[in-house]
Amino acid sequence: MQNTVSHQKGMAEHEPGKKRKLIGDRGNYFLDRIQGEAGVNISACFQCERCTNACPVSHFMDIKPHQAIRYIQLGWREDLLKSSTIWVCLSCEMCTTYCPNEVDVAETINHLRNMAAHSSITPKEKSLAVFHQTFLEVLRKSGKVNEFRLMNAYYLKPDIFQEKLKNGTLKEELLLGLTLLRKGRLKIFTPRSRAIKDIQKAYHQARGEIG
Amino acid sequence: MKISFYPGCSLEGMAKDYFHAIDAVFEAMDIDLVEIEDWSCCGATAAHSLSEAMSVILPARNLAAAEKMGLDIVAPCANCFNRLRYSQQIIKKKVFDIPWQVTGDIQVHDMTRFLAESSMIKLIKERVLKPLNGLKVVCYYGCQMVRPPKITGYTDYENPLTLDRIAAAAGAEVIDWSYKSTCCGASIGIARKEIGESLTMRILQKAQQAGAEAIVVSCPLCQSNLDIIQKDRPDRRTPIFYFAELLRLSFIAHGDPKWFKMHFTDPVPLLKAKGLL
Numbered sequence A: 001m002q003n004t005v006s007h008q009k010g011m012a013e014h015e016p017g018k019k020r021k022l023i024g025d026r027g028n029y030f031l032d033r034i035q036g037e038a039g040v041n042i043s044a045c046f047q048c049e050r051c052t053n054a055c056p057v058s059h060f061m062d063i064k065p066h067q068a069i070r071y072i073q074l075g076w077r078e079d080l081l082k083s084s085t086i087w088v089c090l091s092c093e094m095c096t097t098y099c100p101n102e103v104d105v106a107e108t109i110n111h112l113r114n115m116a117a118h119s120s121i122t123p124k125e126k127s128l129a130v131f132h133q134t135f136l137e138v139l140r141k142s143g144k145v146n147e148f149r150l151m152n153a154y155y156l157k158p159d160i161f162q163e164k165l166k167n168g169t170l171k172e173e174l175l176l177g178l179t180l181l182r183k184g185r186l187k188i189f190t191p192r193s194r195a196i197k198d199i200q201k202a203y204h205q206a207r208g209e210i211g
Numbered sequence B: 001m002k003i004s005f006y007p008g009c010s011l012e013g014m015a016k017d018y019f020h021a022i023d024a025v026f027e028a029m030d031i032d033l034v035e036i037e038d039w040s041c042c043g044a045t046a047a048h049s050l051s052e053a054m055s056v057i058l059p060a061r062n063l064a065a066a067e068k069m070g071l072d073i074v075a076p077c078a079n080c081f082n083r084l085r086y087s088q089q090i091i092k093k094k095v096f097d098i099p100w101q102v103t104g105d106i107q108v109h110d111m112t113r114f115l116a117e118s119s120m121i122k123l124i125k126e127r128v129l130k131p132l133n134g135l136k137v138v139c140y141y142g143c144q145m146v147r148p149p150k151i152t153g154y155t156d157y158e159n160p161l162t163l164d165r166i167a168a169a170a171g172a173e174v175i176d177w178s179y180k181s182t183c184c185g186a187s188i189g190i191a192r193k194e195i196g197e198s199l200t201m202r203i204l205q206k207a208q209q210a211g212a213e214a215i216v217v218s219c220p221l222c223q224s225n226l227d228i229i230q231k232d233r234p235d236r237r238t239p240i241f242y243f244a245e246l247l248r249l250s251f252i253a254h255g256d257p258k259w260f261k262m263h264f265t266d267p268v269p270l271l272k273a274k275g276l277l
């Protein structure tokens, strides 16, 4: 008895001012939503950690893949959307391939990434999020993704530019860019695909804009 | 034989050399590659990450175009292949509206599996003029070509063999190893260099330990990652070949060193030492 009390006290002292997380107080709303939208049977997970063991970048994640699955069951939505996990994940599909219960872990994490991108939460790994964003911007402009344009657009994003300037890698990146150009690996001009109109229309629809 | 060809964005830029090699190889094999007219980007990982709807819709436009031509698709890029197959599966579930007429019924081949069929291997062997004798290679497949099996259709995803068969048909000495489908980090190195490096360097190290003089790949992003990281590291000299480059080299008597000028880790000295250039 005494043990339990001091343990609880210990926890409270560990994170002053923070309420302890309760298990089971959030119902199944978030779980049901993700299972429905991502088409993944998250309830089947029995926490064997095989996904995490298979993951090549789990040590760069704050919430490990198997924990992410558990968090969904508990409805801890904000923690997941604020995590580095959803941006560090490479979509390498190791977790999904090796889960003994066919929980599609990669698709689940991808779905969380989608949710985070459409939320007000600032991504914990901003540079990774900005890279994906820039890719789609370039795609929408020409229907194809020209690497030269992609890299230019990416490095010119204020956040990225400042980060590169601060950690002194800007020069290195520029030199690499020049070498790539010299080797003919970058194409400066890409003709626009006729697809742009179609793609922009699809974008508007995907965003729920009518007309 | 005729098949539609979805090159993907990389083959117009970073992997232009791959494009040229494919062109030469298919021409030599008398297979008519018909580029999908006015194709557009498949959305790659970015679309999948930020907009699930677009990750289905973007590849669907190209699927629709190929269906109109009535031809199956062959895709040289692992990610394009994966995204096209993924889109087909979701189209069939009818959970998104697709703005184009598309059923998802045609076959999407990854180029290596297309060429690793026994009839194709036979054809390759007939075309080989100068076998790549003595060239010790390991084949590296990466993620998107083989995983997840329910999308890619690979049953031997733990030990894929398509590239192995192709490289062996060209006469190379193919070494078995355990890192065929370990992730290279994809585009993560652009934003988080240290993560990318940790993954890529391990693959290079393991290839060297296995006794390989070069690595054979099919994915443009794997090629760039494994190749570019070796610049400024004089202790690392493992050329990263596209399988099509090796085929092209084996199909004619005298290869041209200029074919390899886009590589960072110059393969020419190795090929010369082996008497292959």
Ligand code: SF4
Pocket (backbone or CB within 6 Å): A044, A045, A046, A047, A048, A049, A050, A051, A052, A065, A066, A069, A098, A099, A100, A101, A102, A103, A105
């Ligand atoms: S491998 Fe599957 S069952 Fe095991 S912890 Fe991960 S998601 Fe759960």
Ligand code: SF4
Pocket (backbone or CB within 6 Å): A051, A054, A055, A056, A057, A058, A065, A088, A089, A090, A091, A092, A093, A094, A095, A096, A105, A106, A109
């Ligand atoms: S898909 Fe993501 S979470 Fe799953 S193993 Fe790969 S990096 Fe890890």
